[in-house]
Amino acid sequence: MNENINPDREEILSWLNEQDEERLTELWRQADAVRREHVGDEVHLRGIIEISNRCSRFCRFCGINASVVSLKRYTMTHTEILTCVKIIEKYGYKTVVLQSGEDHRMKTSWMTSLIDLIRKNSNIIITLSLGERPGRDLAEWKRAGADRYLLKFETSNHQLYEAIHSGRHEGWQKRLEVLDILDHLDYEIGSGIMIGIPGQTWADLANDILMFQKLKLDMIGIGPFIPHPGTHSGRMYLSGMFNEQQVPNDEMTTYKTLALARLACPETNIPSTTALHTLNLKHGREFGLQRGANVIMPNFTPVRYRVLYDIYPGKTEVSETFDEIDRSVRESIRLLGRKLATHEGTSESFKTKHAKYSTGIPVQKFLH
Numbered sequence: 609m610n611e612n613i614n615p616d617r618e619e620i621l622s623w624l625n626e627q628d629e630e631r632l633t634e635l636w637r638q639a640d641a642v643r644r645e646h647v648g649d650e651v652h653l654r655g656i657i658e659i660s661n662r663c664s665r666f667c668r669f670c671g672i673n674a675s676v677v678s679l680k681r682y683t684m685t686h687t688e689i690l691t692c693v694k695i696i697e698k699y700g701y702k703t704v705v706l707q708s709g710e711d712h713r714m715k716t717s718w719m720t721s722l723i724d725l726i727r728k729n730s731n732i733i734i735t736l737s738l739g740e741r742p743g744r745d746l747a748e749w750k751r752a753g754a755d756r757y758l759l760k761f762e763t764s765n766h767q768l769y770e771a772i773h774s775g776r777h778e779g780w781q782k783r784l785e786v787l788d789i790l791d792h793l794d795y796e797i798g799s800g801i802m803i804g805i806p807g808q809t810w811a812d813l814a815n816d817i818l819m820f821q822k823l824k825l826d827m828i829g830i831g832p833f834i835p836h837p838g839t840h841s842g843r844m845y846l847s848g849m850f851n852e853q854q855v856p857n858d859e860m861t862t863y864k865t866l867a868l869a870r871l872a873c874p875e876t877n878i879p880s881t882t883a884l885h886t887l888n889l890k891h892g893r894e895f896g897l898q899r900g901a902n903v904i905m906p907n908f909t910p911v912r913y914r915v916l917y918d919i920y921p922g923k924t925e926v927s928e929t930f931d932e933i934d935r936s937v938r939e940s941i942r943l944l945g946r947k948l949a950t951h952e953g954t955s956e957s958f959k960t961k962h963a964k965y966s967t968g969i970p971v972q973k974f975l976h
């Protein structure tokens with residue numbers, strides 16, 4: 609059967625509203641076939657280290673936003689982070705993701721020397737996920753040896769983006785600008801959305817998928833919105849304020865979006881996210897991998913910090929040991945008859961872009 613790569617808005621909307629299980633089986637089949645053809649059977653493991661839960665932003669959906677004064681804040685030391693990196697490397701993973709809140713007090717040079725340290729002591733791809741930072745910082749970190757950057761746009765609806773962010777921030781356009789700078793700096797860029805944000809409609813979700821395509825992303829993270837009772841969006845959700853076009857924050861909608869993202873962006877790396885795993889502890893991760901995903905991002909933050917990285921409730925892997933986490937991930941891959949990737953997993957779309965455009969890293973332009 610012919611796989612429908614590049615679905616248009618109407619097809620996307622029709623799939624998003626599909627309820628018939630047999631028809632949906634066809635969507636899963638198409639997404640799986642496109643995944644196999646374009647990125648193969650290998651599953652890439654990226655070890656996440658939540659290096660700090662300090663945050664200067666007031667994102668209304670997020671449990672570590674700056675207004676949550678009751679949360680104990682931490683920042684890991686360079687030595688602690690390096691120890692985790694070495695462990696991730698020992699387990700055979702090829703990528704580490706250094707993730708934190710958007711902390712405006714985090715010094716540029718602190719991160720630069722951390723990247724230096726990792727570069728000197730290990731042979732691992734470095735992905736950063738530190739929120740919006742000035743082009744100068746991003747350029748310096750690229751020069752120091754960072755390879756990839758994750759920054760979700762959360763929703764393509766500008767008004768909804770405004771509604772879920774409060775405090776001083778520069779809006780949706782700024783986020784797109786940062787993604788553009790990252791692209792110019794030759795980072796592999798990852799972005800993504802949440803499914804079921806209070807106020808999000810089906811039309812918004814269709815536009816999100818088209819936006820993935822437009823941004824030519826190397827990685828796409830798609831996770832359900834999980835209400836945190838300590839946040840504004842969480843309370844709004846729990847009070848049941850919805851209209852009839854409201855997208856549910858459920859498993860099925862997440863799978864549909866994931867599968868459609870795969871059809872729209874065949875070469876992109878797409879994780880089966882922790883948030884999805886949270887919705888269905890038993891099969892969420894495997895279903896994700898069978899419906900378009902080719903990446904898993906296990907958590908390698910020390911347990912004493914992991915519990916404090918409280919972006920949403922019920923996060924999985926909060927108390928498991930590294931051994932348990934690694935074993936369970938390998939078991940999922942084995943059960944599905946897939947293979948553990950043996951190479952660094954640069955996105956196929958990045959390789960294509962790189963071959964076409966890259967004439968050297970234009971870092972200098974951003975350093976002034």
Ligand code: 5AD
Nearest residue numbers: 669670760832833834835836919920
């Ligand atoms: N539910 C789901 N995902 C969330 N994130 C933050 N808060 C939540 C939540 N309540 C995700 C956002 C953000 C990333 C750091 O975590 O997509 O970009």
